[in-house]
Amino acid sequence: AQSVTQLGSHVSVSEGALVLLRCNYSSSVPPYLFWYVQYPNQGLQLLLKYTTGATLVKGINGFEAEFKKSETSFHLTKPSAHMSDAAEYFCAVSERAAGNKLTFGGGTRVLVKP
Amino acid sequence: DARVTQTPRHKVTEMGQEVTMRCQPILGHNTVFWYRQTMMQGLELLAYFRNRAPLDDSGMPKDRFSAEMPDATLATLKIQPSEPRDSAVYFCASGLVPGTGDYEQYFGPGTRLTVT
Numbered sequence: 001a002q003s004v005t006q007l008g009s010h011v012s013v014s015e016g017a018l019v020l021l022r023c024n025y026s027s028s029v030p031p032y033l034f035w036y037v038q039y040p041n042q043g044l045q046l047l048l049k050y051t052t053g054a055t056l057v058k059g060i061n062g063f064e065a066e067f068k069k070s071e072t073s074f075h076l077t078k079p080s081a082h083m084s085d086a087a088e089y090f091c092a093v094s095e096r097a098a099g100n101k102l103t104f105g106g107g108t109r110v111l112v113k114p
Numbered sequence: 115d116a117r118v119t120q121t122p123r124h125k126v127t128e129m130g131q132e133v134t135m136r137c138q139p140i141l142g143h144n145t146v147f148w149y150r151q152t153m154m155q156g157l158e159l160l161a162y163f164r165n166r167a168p169l170d171d172s173g174m175p176k177d178r179f180s181a182e183m184p185d186a187t188l189a190t191l192k193i194q195p196s197e198p199r200d201s202a203v204y205f206c207a208s209g210l211v212p213g214t215g216d217y218e219q220y221f222g223p224g225t226r227l228t229v230t
Contacts, residue, residue: 032217034218036221042223042224043118043205043221043222043223043224044205044221045221046218046219046220049217049218051217090157094217100145100209100211100217100219101147101159101162102147102159102219103159104156105156106156107156107157
């Protein structure tokens with residue numbers, strides 16, 4: 001069975017500061033990994049994904065994440081936070097044999113301070 | 115701009131009433147997922163379909179929940195009878211498997227259900 005752990009349910013950053021959201025996963029097979037963002041009262045939107053190939057993946061809105069197999073991690077970063085980054089972020093894993101069924105982490109809510 | 119649509123966006127009902135939520139997946143997608151989001155449990159997969167056939171509904175309370183795909187353009191999630199603990203946001207998502215390198219699930223805006 002697969003699982004996802006996001007460290008920190010809430011993160012507060014200053015505008016312009018680094019955003020770092022941590023995600024660790026467990027999976028019995030090579031996983032597909034995703035980060036989704038949810039703005040208030042909206043559905044989930046894909047930020048970025050890792051399937052195969054380059055382990056550093058770039059997404060929308062200046063976010064990127066690095067797949068580290070040895071650490072079973074897929075941490076999300078953005079060099080400089082913007083007020084519009086305030087949202088909830090979800091890490092998710094899909095086992096390739098599971099046909100795109102996603103298992104989500106608990107989410108991290110990001111607050112950006114002016 | 116193709117997107118998943120869900121109706122209704124908001125639903126308030128009394129305990130014991132039947133609730134039906136509808137989802138229109140993106141045209142051409144062959145996989146549909148139903149998720150429930152609550153503060154306590156986060157995002158949970160309730161059920162999913164491939165080519166309109168149910169593949170997994172183990173996350174769904176069987177006694178009161180049912181999910182169907184009458185046709186490729188419509189997925190429904192029904193609760194009968196509804197209970198206050200069913201209050202949540204229900205999301206539908208669709209995708210294409212086998213993927214064309216995409217592997218993404220596209221989420222609808224959700225139905226916010228309140229059972230009083």
